[in-house]
Amino acid sequence: MTDPARAAEATWSSFGLEASAWRATPGVVLSVLANEIRKGLLILWAHPAPIVLAVVTMTFFYLGVQFIIGQGRMPSDLLPPTLVAFSAYIFLHIASLAMVADLVEEMRTGTLGQTHLSPVSPSLLVLGRLGTASLQGVLVAALATVVPLGAVSITIPARGEALVPFALTLANGLAFTLLFAGIALAEPFIGEIHHLFVGVIGTLNGMYLPVALFPDQLESVARLLPTTLGIEATLKVLFEGRSLGDLWIDGSLPWLLAYTIGLTALGWLVFARNQRKAMRDGTLV
Amino acid sequence: MKPSSPIAGVGQPSAARLAHPPESIAVEAEGLSKTFHSLNGPIRAVDSLDLSIPAGQVFGLLGPNGAGKTTTIKLLLGLVTPDEGRVRLNGYDVARARGQAMRQVGAVLEGSRNVYWTLSAWQNLIYFGRLKGMSTASIRPRAEYLLRALGLWERRHETVGGYSRGMQQKVAVAAALVADPSIVLFDEPTLGLDVEAARTVKDWIARLAQEHGKTVLLTTHQLDVAEELCHRIAIIRQGKIVADLPVSDLLARFRPQDMYQITIRGRAVGLELPPGFQARAEDSSTVIVGRVEDPLHLYKLIDGLRDGGLPLLSVSQVQPDLEEVILDLFKGAAHDD
Numbered sequence: 001m002t003d004p005a006r007a008a009e010a011t012w013s014s015f016g017l018e019a020s021a022w023r024a025t026p027g028v029v030l031s032v033l034a035n036e037i038r039k040g041l042l043i044l045w046a047h048p049a050p051i052v053l054a055v056v057t058m059t060f061f062y063l064g065v066q067f068i069i070g071q072g073r074m075p076s077d078l079l080p081p082t083l084v085a086f087s088a089y090i091f092l093h094i095a096s097l098a099m100v101a102d103l104v105e106e107m108r109t110g111t112l113g114q115t116h117l118s119p120v121s122p123s124l125l126v127l128g129r130l131g132t133a134s135l136q137g138v139l140v141a142a143l144a145t146v147v148p149l150g151a152v153s154i155t156i157p158a159r160g161e162a163l164v165p166f167a168l169t170l171a172n173g174l175a176f177t178l179l180f181a182g183i184a185l186a187e188p189f190i191g192e193i194h195h196l197f198v199g200v201i202g203t204l205n206g207m208y209l210p211v212a213l214f215p216d217q218l219e220s221v222a223r224l225l226p227t228t229l230g231i232e233a234t235l236k237v238l239f240e241g242r243s244l245g246d247l248w249i250d251g252s253l254p255w256l257l258a259y260t261i262g263l264t265a266l267g268w269l270v271f272a273r274n275q276r277k278a279m280r281d282g283t284l285v
Numbered sequence: 286m287k288p289s290s291p292i293a294g295v296g297q298p299s300a301a302r303l304a305h306p307p308e309s310i311a312v313e314a315e316g317l318s319k320t321f322h323s324l325n326g327p328i329r330a331v332d333s334l335d336l337s338i339p340a341g342q343v344f345g346l347l348g349p350n351g352a353g354k355t356t357t358i359k360l361l362l363g364l365v366t367p368d369e370g371r372v373r374l375n376g377y378d379v380a381r382a383r384g385q386a387m388r389q390v391g392a393v394l395e396g397s398r399n400v401y402w403t404l405s406a407w408q409n410l411i412y413f414g415r416l417k418g419m420s421t422a423s424i425r426p427r428a429e430y431l432l433r434a435l436g437l438w439e440r441r442h443e444t445v446g447g448y449s450r451g452m453q454q455k456v457a458v459a460a461a462l463v464a465d466p467s468i469v470l471f472d473e474p475t476l477g478l479d480v481e482a483a484r485t486v487k488d489w490i491a492r493l494a495q496e497h498g499k500t501v502l503l504t505t506h507q508l509d510v511a512e513e514l515c516h517r518i519a520i521i522r523q524g525k526i527v528a529d530l531p532v533s534d535l536l537a538r539f540r541p542q543d544m545y546q547i548t549i550r551g552r553a554v555g556l557e558l559p560p561g562f563q564a565r566a567e568d569s570s571t572v573i574v575g576r577v578e579d580p581l582h583l584y585k586l587i588d589g590l591r592d593g594g595l596p597l598l599s600v601s602q603v604q605p606d607l608e609e610v611i612l613d614l615f616k617g618a619a620h621d622d
Contacts, residue, residue, distance in 0.1 A: 024384055024418070028418045031415060031418070032415060032416060032418065035412060035416060036416075038412075039401070039404070039408075039412050042403075042408060043401065043403045043404065046403045046444065047403065109397065109402075110398055110399060113359075113362075113364050113394060114392070114394070114397075114399055114400070114413070115416060116363070116364055117364075117387050117391070117392060117416075117417075118418075119383075119384040119385065119387040119388045119418050120384065120416075120418065121384075276366070279364065279365060279366045281322075282319075282321055282330075282356065282359065282365045284364060284365075285364050285394065
């Protein structure tokens, strides 16, 4: 334990040197980023109940819907592809919900203002928040996927190449998260808007029925939504034995890449614009 | 670890106890303006505000609710973008050199939790220290010192949400100070606190300037707080500074030098008073208050009381308090409008 008198000496004597020598070095930037993620995980750890509840309800809901679609039995042909879509949906849902809810809570309580008093750029703190949100999303998606895998004996082929389109699918989810975080900075009805969009994505991304079984027009609409293109590409690798080269040639991978980059850019633009607007309107804190 | 008295020395900052050269300006705002647009039309929250606060000074920004105090604080911190004007903290422009400017400042904001209630006091201090770019190793001794000095050390691992309002405010103060900023902004720091917690926070604010050379800007509408702590006070009304003076000058400027209060024993019935004097009965005495433009009139009045057999208890010059001064200022400003 530190002697308080010496601690006091250390506390007050070093000012000036530190303040004048401070620079946003890569080490400092990484430290601040890690600090932001650590804070998010500590808060998550303090309240694990919502996460546990989300895993249980979403898993039961998914299995229940599959049971209804299978007219009283589990449809073994639909379960593997829909489970892939389900895991992507859970990631998007939880990551975006965590990010938006935290941001709104911090705006309401004023801690967001305190975080803006950091010498590092607020954009960097957003990356930290995205890191926390994605960790939460991955954790819940993994748990919610593993339970049905074990409970109803679903087999998904292990193909390493599928990780590329699936990672881009998760990147879709993060871009969507960033976009909605940006909207949350300016829109008081963000809860309702988020609920609506997440509901549409859950209905149309293939977690109940593969998108290929949709009517043509609905299939086109579904492909405009985050995660759909990525899930289709992942399913092609997993269940049709296609390689990444095949996906590149048939246009699946370039489209997925372009969509992910486009959605990320849109998310970043909306966030930056609405952050400036919130600071102009005085609604950030 | 008891903080030293906040009273001694406050009034005029001595250069000797400042950690900065007397001429250095810690907080500087030039032509700061901000208008918010609502459904009811535009609201001019801050209007061409100029501020210049020397390093080591405790500066009070006083005004009624809605005067523009909190908006001013947020503008100074870069949390609200001004329509016009600029802010410099220790010479760093908040808009152009934001990183360096933010390293200079800590703040406790009003109507805000300031810290994370789901984290412990210790976790909060580590988080906010690292947020300022410090290493965990350098934060630990500072955090320990602050938590010990504020009486929170034994409960440092409890979540802040379980603390009393006063303890939560102490954690907010510690979080603002953990990175050892040279400028600290307090927005209504004692609002809603019990007497003991308010005393601790006030002692700390005084100590920051007296012992550690910090520059403190505090907003309050508690006049006793401002009068006790501040070297200098600016009065803000409708976003404009209507007075900006050292506390002693502010009081002296509005001190009615010729107002006297005379107390005599017993009820003075039918007493003839000079023009401008009023008498009121109080228990077993009578208090006479009035303006004495010529000191000879005062002596004449006292002679009259003696001749009338009325025992004189006291004669004193009436001292204004800050509240009276501010009310006078507001009346004057309203008249100008």
